[in-house]
Amino acid sequence: MTVLSRRVEPAVTRPATSRRLEAWLAQLEAAHPMGIDLGLDRVSEVGRRMGLLGITLARRVITVAGTNGKGSTVAMLEALARAHGLSTASYTSPHLLRYNERLRLNGVEASDNMLIAGFEAVEAARLDGSPVSLSYFEVGTLAALWAIAGSQPDLAILEVGLGGRLDAVNIIDADVAVITTIARDHAEYLGDDLDGIGREKAGIFRAGRPAVLGSRDLPESVRATAAELGTTIVAIGDAFHWQEAGPSVWCWQGGGCAAAGLSLDDLPDPGLPLDNAATALQALTLADVALDVVATRRALADVRLPGRMQWLGQWCLDVGHNPHAAAYLAGRLHAMPCKGRTWILLGMLGDKDADGVIGALAAVADAWVTVTLEGVRARSAAELAEHVQASGAAVAFQAASPEAGAEWLSGRLAPEDRVLVCGSFFTVGAILAWMQA
Structure with missing residues (x-):
C-alpha cells in the first residue's frame, strides 16, 4: 500500500495544487442546487460507472453511523487497527481546517493531488453518458472511495455523513456496522421522531453481517430493523461491557462469537467517551482483528482527535x-x-x-x-x-x-x-x- 507523506508548505505561499483544490471545492459547492440531497440513485449510478459497486474496497469495511460519537469512534478504530499492524483508510466529515482531513490513509491526510485525481475520476464518470448531478458531499464520498479502492487497505473505516440509509457512504456494504448514539439533530432532513431516526441510522445494516450498538439508549426501531434484515446485533451492556478499574484506568470484556470471554485490563483513558472506545474494540474483533492488550494500551494512550474535548x-x-x-x-x-x-x-x-x-x-x-x-x-x-x-x-x-x-x-x-x-x-x-x- 502506498503511504502518503505529509508536506508542510511555506505559510506565505499557496502551491498550485492547493489553488487547484480550492477551485475544485468551490466548483463542487456551486454545482448542485442542494447542499444536502439524500438518496442513493444518483450517487449509485456514478459509483457504478466508476466500478465502485460490488468490489472489494478493503479486506474489511466498518461503517459508523450515529448522532454523536462517530468521529471519536472512527479515530479509535483507526488508532487501534494501526497499532495492531493493519493498513487503514478512514473517511470522515466534516473537516475543521482543511478538506484533506476527511480522507486519511495509514493515518496521513490525503494529498491535494490525490483528492484532485479523485474529483477528476468522479467528474469523468458523472459525464459518461447522461450527466448526473451530484452534491458536494456525494462527489467527495465517491472520490474518497475511489482513492481507498486504489490503495486496498486491510481496513476501511467509513463515517456516515447524515442519517444512514440514504447517505452516500451506504452504497458500500459494510462487513461490520456500528451505531454510536441516536438523538434529535438535522430535524429538517431526519425529522423529530426518534424511531424514524433510528430506522434511518439502521439502514447501514446488512443481512448476515454483525452490527455493534454502542449506546444503551437506542430506539426500538434499531433492533426491529436488524431483525427484519437478518442482522446480528452485538450491544454494549448486553454482549460486551466496560467498567472503571481505578483513576483513568478501565477494563473491557468482549462479546459475540469473535470475542466471547475476551477481557482487556488496565486500559488507559483515551480522553474520549469510553462507550465509544469499548464499541471500537468490539467492532474490530468482529472484523477479525485479534486484539493484543499491549497494542491496545498503546493506541488508546496515543489517540488524538482535534475538536473533541x-x-x-x-x-x-x-x-x-x-x-x-x-x-x-x-x-x-x-x-x-x-x-x-x-x-x-x-x-x-x-x-x-x-x-x-x-x-x-x-x-x-x-x-x-x-x-x-x-x-x-x-x-x-x-x-x-x-x-x-x-x-x-x-x-x-x-x-x-x-x-x-x-x-x-x-x-x-x-x-x-x-x-x-x-x-x-x-x-x-x-x-x-x-x-x-
Missing part, C-alpha cells in the same frame, strides 16, 4: 452542537472542577437547537461569549445572546466572529479560568486557525 492550555475545544453532546460536555467539565470561572464561547448555526445546548451547559457556565457565524445557515451573536438571556444567564460579550470573541476573551482570562469553545465545527475550526496564527 481538545485541551489547548486553558481552552477546551469541542464540536458538540446538539443537546445530547452538550450534556456530555457538561458532565466532563463538572468532573474536572476549576478554581476560576468557566467561560462558554458559543457559536451555532441557525438550524440547531440553541435552547437545548444552552440548557445543557448552564450548570457549568459562569460566563458566556456569543459569536456570529457566516453563511446561509448563520446565526448572529445577538440572536444567540437572546437565547442565553432567556435561560436567565448574562452574556459578557457579543462578537462579530469566533476570532473576535477569542481575542476579547483572551485578554480577560484569569490564570485559573477555563474556556469551552463549542456549538459548531465552524466555531471550533475558526478558533483552531486563530490559535495557529
Whole structure:
C-alpha cells in the first residue's frame, strides 16, 4: 500500500495544487442546487460507472453511523487497527481546517493531488453518458472511495455523513456496522421522531453481517430493523461491557462469537467517551482483528482527535452542537472542577437547537461569549445572546466572529479560568486557525 507523506508548505505561499483544490471545492459547492440531497440513485449510478459497486474496497469495511460519537469512534478504530499492524483508510466529515482531513490513509491526510485525481475520476464518470448531478458531499464520498479502492487497505473505516440509509457512504456494504448514539439533530432532513431516526441510522445494516450498538439508549426501531434484515446485533451492556478499574484506568470484556470471554485490563483513558472506545474494540474483533492488550494500551494512550474535548492550555475545544453532546460536555467539565470561572464561547448555526445546548451547559457556565457565524445557515451573536438571556444567564460579550470573541476573551482570562469553545465545527475550526496564527 502506498503511504502518503505529509508536506508542510511555506505559510506565505499557496502551491498550485492547493489553488487547484480550492477551485475544485468551490466548483463542487456551486454545482448542485442542494447542499444536502439524500438518496442513493444518483450517487449509485456514478459509483457504478466508476466500478465502485460490488468490489472489494478493503479486506474489511466498518461503517459508523450515529448522532454523536462517530468521529471519536472512527479515530479509535483507526488508532487501534494501526497499532495492531493493519493498513487503514478512514473517511470522515466534516473537516475543521482543511478538506484533506476527511480522507486519511495509514493515518496521513490525503494529498491535494490525490483528492484532485479523485474529483477528476468522479467528474469523468458523472459525464459518461447522461450527466448526473451530484452534491458536494456525494462527489467527495465517491472520490474518497475511489482513492481507498486504489490503495486496498486491510481496513476501511467509513463515517456516515447524515442519517444512514440514504447517505452516500451506504452504497458500500459494510462487513461490520456500528451505531454510536441516536438523538434529535438535522430535524429538517431526519425529522423529530426518534424511531424514524433510528430506522434511518439502521439502514447501514446488512443481512448476515454483525452490527455493534454502542449506546444503551437506542430506539426500538434499531433492533426491529436488524431483525427484519437478518442482522446480528452485538450491544454494549448486553454482549460486551466496560467498567472503571481505578483513576483513568478501565477494563473491557468482549462479546459475540469473535470475542466471547475476551477481557482487556488496565486500559488507559483515551480522553474520549469510553462507550465509544469499548464499541471500537468490539467492532474490530468482529472484523477479525485479534486484539493484543499491549497494542491496545498503546493506541488508546496515543489517540488524538482535534475538536473533541481538545485541551489547548486553558481552552477546551469541542464540536458538540446538539443537546445530547452538550450534556456530555457538561458532565466532563463538572468532573474536572476549576478554581476560576468557566467561560462558554458559543457559536451555532441557525438550524440547531440553541435552547437545548444552552440548557445543557448552564450548570457549568459562569460566563458566556456569543459569536456570529457566516453563511446561509448563520446565526448572529445577538440572536444567540437572546437565547442565553432567556435561560436567565448574562452574556459578557457579543462578537462579530469566533476570532473576535477569542481575542476579547483572551485578554480577560484569569490564570485559573477555563474556556469551552463549542456549538459548531465552524466555531471550533475558526478558533483552531486563530490559535495557529
